[in-house]
Amino acid sequence: xxxxxxxxxxxxxxxxxxxxxxxxxxxxxxxxxxxxxxxxxxxxxxxxxxxxxxxxxxxxxxxxxxxxxxxxxxxxxxxxxxxxxxxxxxxxxxxxxxxxxxxxxxxxxxxxxxxxxxxxxxxxxxxxxxxxxxxxxxxxxxxxxx
Numbered sequence: 001x002x003x004x005x006x007x008x009x010x011x012x013x014x015x016x017x018x019x020x021x022x023x024x025x026x027x028x029x030x031x032x033x034x035x036x037x038x039x040x041x042x043x044x045x046x047x048x049x050x051x052x053x054x055x056x057x058x059x060x061x062x063x064x065x066x067x068x069x070x071x072x073x074x075x076x077x078x079x080x081x082x083x084x085x086x087x088x089x090x091x092x093x094x095x096x097x098x099x100x101x102x103x104x105x106x107x108x109x110x111x112x113x114x115x116x117x118x119x120x121x122x123x124x125x126x127x128x129x130x131x132x133x134x135x136x137x138x139x140x141x142x143x144x145x146x
Contacts (some may be wrong), residue, residue, distance in 0.1 A: 001126040023078045033117035038073040049084040094118040
């Protein structure tokens with residue numbers, strides 16, 4: 001019975017280690033594009049290069065113990081070797097930001113996918129456009145009134 005238990009545990013460990021070796025870990029920072037400050041409440045979505053949904057990615061934030069302010073925000077996600085991905089970041093008050101990256105062919109690598117920088121959304125006030133006719137113009141040497 002102990003041998004069967006040990007054998008099943010060994011097989012499970014071997015399967016998990018083989019499947020873990022076929023992936024890489026992508027990481028990067030998330031911040032405001034203008035102020036370069038970290039953004040903690042960003043919703044991240046990982047997609048294939050043709051924008052097919054794969055999964056939502058969690059944001060990791062680090063705070064200073066003394067002040068409680070956010071020092072930086074990062075993302076970490078497992079991706080398959082050699083494939084291209086899109087990462088979309090969205091947050092209220094900001095335009096969506098996109099980050100394109102490709103995972104290296106080397107198995108088990110941890111690599112920097114880049115920085116995801118979100119820009120503040122701008123809402124313009126109402127604009128009224130009015131057209132006017134030209135009241136007078138020259139046609140040759142004649143002044144024409146409308």
